[in-house]
Amino acid sequence: MPSSAPPTARALLALLVLAVAVAGGSPLGSAPQEPVEQIVIGGVTPRFAVPECVPRTPDERTQQACRTITQVLRNDLRFERLFQFVPDSLLAAVPPLDPDNPVFEDWQGIGARILVITRASIANDELTVEARVYFVDSGQTMLARRYSGPAHNPRIFAHQASDDIMTLTQYKGVARTRIAFTSDRDSTAEKQSKELYIVDYDGFNPRRVTVNGSVNILPAWSPDGQSLAYVSYRRVTPLVFLARIFEGKSVPNVTAERGNSQAFAPAFSPDGQKIAYASNRSGNMDIWVANADGSGTQQLTTTRAADTAPCWSPTGQEIAFTSSRTGTPQLYIMSNDGLNVRRLTRVGNYNDACAWSPARQFSEVAYTSRLQSGGFDIAVIDLATRQVRQITRGRGSCEYPTWAPNGRHLAFSCEQRETWAITIADREGLSLKRLATGPGNNVQPDWGP
Amino acid sequence: MRRIALFALFVMATALPARADKDCQRMQVQVTALQGQIADMQRRSADSLTELQRLTALIAEQNALLQRALDDGRQQDEAILTSMRDLGDRVSRVIEQLDALRIAGNVAAPVAPGTALTETEGEGVIDPATGEVGAPVPAPRELYSQAYADFARGNYDLAIQGFTEYMTHYPDTDFTDNAQYWIGECLYGKKQYAEAVEAWNTLFRVYPSSDKLPDGRVKKGMALERLGRRSQALVEYRYVVDRYPTSPAARIARERLNP
CATH class of the missing domain: 2.120.10.30 (TolB, C-terminal domain)
Structure with a gap:
């Protein structure tokens, strides 16, 4: 290989920078609550509800990023085969989600134990994603994170959120591997x-x-x-x-x-x-x-x-x-x-x-x-x-x-x-x-x- | 009279040069002879040198052949040793399985005539002090493998506990000495080198015919080096080289002796 970085290496370097930026996902400041419970694997498999990511702005790019984040996050969490998921048909039956004030009774009604809410916005080519994980029965926040970085690859934000959610279990996530x-x-x-x-x-x-x-x-x-x-x-x-x-x-x-x-x-x-x-x-x-x-x-x-x-x-x-x-x-x-x-x-x-x-x-x-x-x-x-x-x-x-x-x-x-x-x-x-x-x-x- | 004296003088005067010529000739012959001898010696010396060189080359060749044979022998020994250990392990496992079957009552253990038969209930262990039935003891292979699995994933305390339990419940199997060896390995993994040395000392003392001795000696040497006691480590390495010269451990001991 030549000593100067080839295009592939430069792209990899850019990705690394992004990864570092995303990896530094910070706890959300608006409603910070310490994680209160761990997701215990074994016995009854916890049932997750992962509703569609909510765009903060109505522009097509943010909506597209949100669709990607939803799909990738669901795939990442399913990949571990540790959780059950509320089927899409039941998700559709829940009234529209207010990300700031989720009605936990709605989610209890469809059998969800864990609720994962994501929101996204893009400003100045920078994507910001917020992820919150709630314990539905108590309404307590288990995890709250905000990630920001270049907007060209929303997948990596979902991977990061998935790995952070996996920290609530005894297993390490592999979504960013x-x-x-x-x-x-x-x-x-x-x-x-x-x-x-x-x-x-x-x-x-x-x-x-x-x-x-x-x-x-x-x-x-x-x-x-x-x-x-x-x-x-x-x-x-x-x-x-x-x-x-x-x-x-x-x-x-x-x-x-x-x-x-x-x-x-x-x-x-x-x-x-x-x-x-x-x-x-x-x-x-x-x-x-x-x-x-x-x-x-x-x-x-x-x-x-x-x-x-x-x-x-x-x-x-x-x-x-x-x-x-x-x-x-x-x-x-x-x-x-x-x-x-x-x-x-x-x-x-x-x-x-x-x-x-x-x-x-x-x-x-x-x-x-x-x-x-x-x-x-x-x-x-x-x-x-x-x-x-x-x-x-x-x-x-x-x-x-x-x-x-x-x-x-x-x-x-x-x-x-x-x-x-x-x-x-x-x-x-x-x-x-x-x-x-x-x-x-x-x-x-x-x-x- | 005077004439006679003059004649004698004349004769003497003429005889002296002739004698000198003869001496000279004799000396020349001698010199020639010496030259011949020197040439002969030089020739023989050259021949000897050639022969010496030939012999040196021959010795070197023989040495190389010998070394190769020795290396081949060591390699074969290593392969044979591995196979023997493997075979021993398999035999032990079969014996353990038979024992387990006997315990389960599927195969009657050979009983000497006249021996009183006793019934065993369940698989629990009766505590001699309290008479209570405790938790069942896992089968030997199960206990040993579990302890090794704990070692492999770095759960050294659990592994030590498992190997100790194995030695307590199965003090006389082919793996009892191995369990003691592994306790040393666990302590080495925990960087408790002084304790590891003691564990291996126990191996040498309690199981003097263990097949783990060469490896245990070298590992003890390594632990001693970690403790800064290289001179004592060298003793262990030399011991292995002298006592088990064809073992794989001896090769590593040699490398440790001459880093």
Whole structure:
């Protein structure tokens, strides 16, 4: 990448600025009330009413922004599968909403427990969105926020509001997260290439990261969301590169491979201080770790079998990886210094590409598994029970799982009708859907912060 | 008489140069011989040097082969060790499952003839002090895995509690020593390095034949280094290199000895 920020990077930078502005959403001053209750997940599922966003001004642009905010906020909240929602037909039965003085009896009457009211206005190309969350039974305000920023992307305001509402539960929202992936969409007949792209978690807002026309694969987010480590063939030999996406800079050969040695499958430690990766610099493909700047390389495995595809535990104390040391590729776990190696998977004759759930609530590892002959599926092993649950079945071949930062969802790539697409499911394997991430074969997702 | 004396003088005068010539010739022969010897020695020396170089190269080659064989051996040992551990784990698991089945009454445990049979009711544990039935003890694998899952997600206190409970209820399984090892890991994760050292010392003392000893020794060394006690850490690393030279832990110990 050139040192000066390319248009894509500039756009990303602008988005970051917007994100920061929105992230600084302030509590509303007009009727500030401290959140009084938490939304308890478990038992009776709380029933949400999310009426249409109310524009403060009647202009078409504000109304359009309001429509987008309503739709995106509803989708974001539904995505978590934690809440029930009052159906649209009942919402329509409620008398017109006065956002400043909601009549809670109306909402109680249609069975709502939580009421989410949004208002929007645009002035001088700046969008201001107010969001209030009420506990319908008591009429108490659970959350009140005001967000403002450039008006060109109202979606991000809804994402921010959704994540703020999720703070009322014990789970972190993912509405503002992004997914990086590899795609051949810009490949031509003359030049076969694979580049890295980023989309919002819901598949919107695709952006290209690499522009070198070579083969760039296996993206891995840094925990701060500022960088992507990936494997690039731009120097013929596969090496780990680092893209500082908001600076438009690229650091080549981060792990300082020499001669013909290759490096694959980078993975940042949860604190962002280390990178684990596979390298054949010792003459055999083994797991190595290095500091994030490439210094202090240390070899962790030394068997004659190929050891690849490392992934970190949420504490950073352990690393899982793929090894064929006992014949077929299986997952193993070791401590982050190479000690205490144990086999993790036993079911399936080919297990690869681990992804350790980052959530404190769930102790589980997702991976690509060939349970029977034929294609690959996504499986998850629960470390507490050692039970394996199959996430995909009969969807063609699926591989490269990655967890959402809250550990409640998985993304992976599946091949259907000879095309690979990013697919999303929740951690139980329900609610599978293909993400509309754009044309081409879209593979190797990595769900970032 | 005088003539005789003069003749003698003449003879002597003529004989002296002839003798000098002979000496000279003898010396020349000797010099030639010496030159030959030196040339011979030089030739032999060159031959020896060539032979020495050949032997040195041969030794280096043999050393390389030996090193490669040693490395291969270590790698094979590591793979075999992993497989053995895996096999051991699986056997232990089968035994645990059998035990669990016996407890559930599905499989009758072998009973020695004449042994009195007792009935067990429910799955609760009777407190010997009070005679009351307490909460049921989870199956060993369940308890162990849950404790490990707590470790993996950073719930170290819960994990220590789980592993301790495992050791209390199942003091004689193949995983009891592992549980003690993991307590050390939990304390290391909590950055309580002195306590981690003590936990691993307990492992060495109580389970002297544990397969976790090499790893435990190296981890103890690492904890000692965190405490600023590098000289004591080196002792642990040297111990592992000497005692378990082909173990994966020994490779890491060597790296720690020569950072």
